[in-house]
Amino acid sequence: MRLDKYLKVSRLIKRRTVANEACDAGRVSVNGKPARASYDVKIGDRLTIALGTREVTVEVVGVQETVAKNDAALLYKLL
Numbered sequence: 001m002r003l004d005k006y007l008k009v010s011r012l013i014k015r016r017t018v019a020n021e022a023c024d025a026g027r028v029s030v031n032g033k034p035a036r037a038s039y040d041v042k043i044g045d046r047l048t049i050a051l052g053t054r055e056v057t058v059e060v061v062g063v064q065e066t067v068a069k070n071d072a073a074l075l076y077k078l079l
Contacts, residue, residue, distance in 0.1 A: 004037035
């Protein structure tokens with residue numbers, strides 16, 4: 001699954017266009033390297049997202065095309 005879609009489905013970022021812009025601006029890195037929106041997310045990847053003044057680091061636990069709002073947090077583990 002594309003990185004921008006994963007960020008939206010997991011609800012780490014609310015909109016896919018915002019996720020795409022964050023990737024283009026270099027605010028999203030995968031395993032310590034800046035990643036493009038087209039990066040293919042795999043289980044075990046570590047995502048670091050710079051949101052304003054804070055930074056969120058998560059590990060990908062699951063990848064699903066669609067998920068219920070209540071189950072979105074099950075797709076990643078906060079580090």
